[in-house]
Amino acid sequence: MHEASIAYSLLQMLLEIGEKEGAREIRKAVVKVGKLSGVVPECLSFAFDAMKTEYSKTENTRLVIVEVPLTYLCRRCGKTFTREDFIFPECPFCSSAETELIKGEELDLEEVECEV
Numbered sequence: 473m474h475e476a477s478i479a480y481s482l483l484q485m486l487l488e489i490g491e492k493e494g495a496r497e498i499r500k501a502v503v504k505v506g507k508l509s510g511v512v513p514e515c516l517s518f519a520f521d522a523m524k525t526e527y528s529k530t531e532n533t534r535l536v537i538v539e540v541p542l543t544y545l546c547r548r549c550g551k552t553f554t555r556e557d558f559i560f561p562e563c564p565f566c567s568s569a570e571t572e573l574i575k576g577e578e579l580d581l582e583e584v585e586c587e588v
């Protein structure tokens with residue numbers, strides 16, 4: 473399962489941060505997930521919750537998943553816009569078809585809250 477391996481590496485990242493910060497536990501982790509990353513937020517939450525109890529630092533960690541919409545950049549006018557669906561859309565400002573997906577594939581650990 474894709475989400476299980478992501479949850480696992482996420483936990484390792486958190487444990488590493490917790491170690492560095494000398495934290496007793498990690499309270500909260502905010503993850504940004506792009507709509508095109510292929511990650512289903514519910515599955516990631518589920519996998520994370522199932523695994524987090526194996527470590528004392530992450531036992532009570534609350535995982536917050538923020539979905540990032542698809543963001544496109546227009547190469548002609550330089551403006552950016554967001555879309556819900558994945559098609560190469562025309563620019564709503566100048567109707568150019570030369571648009572480029574610039575956000576939507578990421579999976580980033582955005583914020584970590586530690587209890588020291």
Ligand SMILES: [Zn+2]
Nearest residue numbers: 546549563566
């Ligand atoms: Zn444009």
